[in-house]
Amino acid sequence: MSATSKLPPFDPSDPIGIDDLLAPEDLAIRETVRNWAADRVLPHIADWYERGELPGIRELARELGSIGALGMSLEGYGCAGASAVQYGLACLELEAADSGIRSLVSVQGSLAMYAIHRFGSEEQKQRWLPGMAAGEIIGCFGLTEPDHGSDPAGMRTYAKKDGADWVLTGRKMWITNGSVAGVAVVWAQTDDGIGAIRGFVVPTDAAGFSAPEIKHKWSLRASVTSELVMDEVRLPADAVLPEATGLKGPLSCLSHARYGIVWGAMGAARASFEAAVDYAKTREQFGKPIGGFQLTQAKLADMAVELHKGILLAHHLGQRMDAGRLRPEQVSFGKLNNVREAIEICRTSRTILGANGISLEYPVMRHATNLESVLTYEGTVEMHQLVLGKALTGLDAFR
Incomplete structure (x- = not known):
């Protein structure tokens, strides 16, 4: 830069010029998500938070699907295939509205959809991912248990073989989206010689599955948080995520x-x-x-x-x-x-x-x-x- 070149004005909202690192498409995605949050969340979020509810969560999920925010960094199956930076910008804008909204998107895309996309069979991907990307199906991710948070290797949820089927029994705690989910990715101990801990894709309408909502929270109040209860939930052999073995x-x-x-x-x-x-x-x-x-x-x-x-x-x-x-x-x-x-x-x-x-x-x-x-x-x-x-x-x- 020559001595006579004029410096750009100082921008209090971007004081070190981080926006210069972003491509036009990055900025466009950020603007889309910011505008959606300003229209659909910010006018209502204080009321939702005070009431401890996230009303219309299914409609919100469909709208988030329509702007490509669900599983947005995944490829194929109706997902946007966005970059990691673009996904991050979306997360920033969503949490600027409320952490509960970003949690809805994170659990849907980065946990439930990501697990199926990375570790699932082609049949599992085709069955679940397009509907989840569109927000027509909400997903949850069951790992944490009442007595096992930081040490998931000690989980007590257990899946045992019964002929060709699996029978799943146990409890998961503090599960975002649980009470409204159509599908749950649940991790359980097994006696499978390939890997003791396996992942299961569980339709939430399966007999023996329930997801009571957790109330009386003083944090993440505008978010659906639940317990997952599996009481001898019978699953077919193809419910297992075939590419996931162990805690990895x-x-x-x-x-x-x-x-x-x-x-x-x-x-x-x-x-x-x-x-x-x-x-x-x-x-x-x-x-x-x-x-x-x-x-x-x-x-x-x-x-x-x-x-x-x-x-x-x-x-x-x-x-x-x-x-x-x-x-x-x-x-x-x-x-x-x-x-x-x-x-x-x-x-x-x-x-x-x-x-x-x-x-x-x-x-x-x-x-x-x-x-x-x-x-x-x-x-x-x-x-x-x-x-x-x-x-x-x-x-x-x-x-």
Whole structure:
């Protein structure tokens, strides 16, 4: 650049120019998802959250299918075949509306659909994926159990052979989409010599299957969360995911979903940060807007630095995924950093809004309480710290 070249103006919404890294198609997808969320979620989300409901979830799923947001990074079977970066941008925009909406999409696409797409038979893919991509069929993913979260190898759900069939018995807990799902991907212990843990594609109308909804949540309130109960659910031999044996199957699904969280957490952080900036420019104390005081500006500057560092990290990991070079340890790096920083941004934003920060008139407290769940699910802080610790030292401290 010559000395006489004119620099582009400073953009407060993109202070380090991350948009320069995005292709026109990336920006178009981001705009589509942002507009959908602004039209269909933001006008209603405070009410849904206060009521602890996600009404019209089936209609929302069909609309998300119509814009290509379900299983969007998968190829074929009605899926959009988008890049990892494009999927990440969609996750950011969805979670900027609410974590519950992003969770709906993540569980559908990155867990249930991804499991079938990567590990399923051609018959399973043809049967389930087109309807799931369109939002006509909602899926859920059953791994976590009441007594086994961070240690899924200890799961008690069990599938035993009975002739050519399998009989599935057990319970799963904290399952997003469970009560409205038409299909569940359930992981269970078996006595199969190929691999003790196997995945099963379970139609939720099967006899013995039920999914009571979990109520009284103070986080992810605008999300359907359920328990899965399998009471001797009889499944045909072709219900097994043929290409998944052992824990590698479900853990690879979780890694794919965690990648979306790396982006999504920054959406919650951005919404809270933007609310704080707007409030700081209009709320007056001591004769001027509080945004004109040094302490407030210091908070805003620190939040902006962490927010856009997090988005830059997410973009970098997305490029690695698109290049086939993203390791699970790197996903742990991103989830650990971005969710932790997002919560801190929400808490700091709340201090700028003062008492108004706890009101549902503003999004800050809603995002902060949602992120308390995001911090824990799909790998707690401690688990991701230990993943990185093992990678850094070569020593396993899990036990």
